[in-house]
Amino acid sequence: MPDRIRQILSQISALDEELRTALHEQESRLRYKIQGRRVHFEEHIRAAHRRLRMGLVRWLLESRVQSLVSVPIIYGMALPLVLFDLCITFYQWTCFPLYGIKRVRRRDYFVFDRSHLAYLNLFEKINCAYCSYGNGLLAYAAEITARTEQYWCPIKHARKVLGAHGRYAHFLPYGEAADYQDRLAEFRRALNEKTDGDG
Numbered sequence: 001m002p003d004r005i006r007q008i009l010s011q012i013s014a015l016d017e018e019l020r021t022a023l024h025e026q027e028s029r030l031r032y033k034i035q036g037r038r039v040h041f042e043e044h045i046r047a048a049h050r051r052l053r054m055g056l057v058r059w060l061l062e063s064r065v066q067s068l069v070s071v072p073i074i075y076g077m078a079l080p081l082v083l084f085d086l087c088i089t090f091y092q093w094t095c096f097p098l099y100g101i102k103r104v105r106r107r108d109y110f111v112f113d114r115s116h117l118a119y120l121n122l123f124e125k126i127n128c129a130y131c132s133y134g135n136g137l138l139a140y141a142a143e144i145t146a147r148t149e150q151y152w153c154p155i156k157h158a159r160k161v162l163g164a165h166g167r168y169a170h171f172l173p174y175g176e177a178a179d180y181q182d183r184l185a186e187f188r189r190a191l192n193e194k195t196d197g198d199g
Contacts, residue, residue, distance in 0.1 A: 009169055039116045049118035056121055075130070081137055088141045101147050101191040109140035147191055154187040 031042045041049070054062075089106065096103050114120065114128035146165035154171040161168065172183055 039113050046118050052119040053121055056123060059121055059123060081134055084141070085137050088144055092144045099151050101151055104140060104143045104147065106140055110136035150187050151191055154184065
């Protein structure tokens with residue numbers, strides 16, 4: 001990998017760490033603490049949140065008609081999402097051990113903490129949980145697919161790829177044939193090493 005690309009990737013990692021620090025500072029300002037997988041607000045903040053919660057009837061009456069009409073379409077996607085979840089999980093549980101790839105730890109991709117927000121009513125909490133599930137599932141599936149691509153074809157495309165996964169930047173340049181088989185073996189060995197998010 002060229003030095004310039006390594007330098008940019010290093011800068012991205014440094015910015016990612018800076019972002020984590022800034023988010024932690026925000027956490028302190030908003031007066032909540034994360035303990036394990038639970039979020040705890042100070043009691044007076046929680047009480048203020050409860051006072052701001054909109055009741056279910058008022059929430060329904062103030063909802064846009066377009067939003068209410070689209071509910072069956074949005075929630076109609078639940079079954080395909082669950083089916084996709086089952087399929088992608090079955091795939092990694094059966095194929096990854098055969099390839100020697102560390103499994104993706106599912107729980108790292110599914111975050112359901114918005115239910116702790118006292119200013120959300122029941123419908124809003126359900127909507128937030130559904131969105132968290134959908135986005136978590138797609139991120140989980142993207143990592144499974146990224147590891148699969150690293151195993152079978154760790155080569156960049158000739159054209160720019162929008163939304164490429166984090167592993168893509170380390171793939172081989174398009175058309176670089178020298179030592180391909182040796183490099184492929186290196187990519188495969190790397191998948192069996194312990195990395196963040198492995199289960």
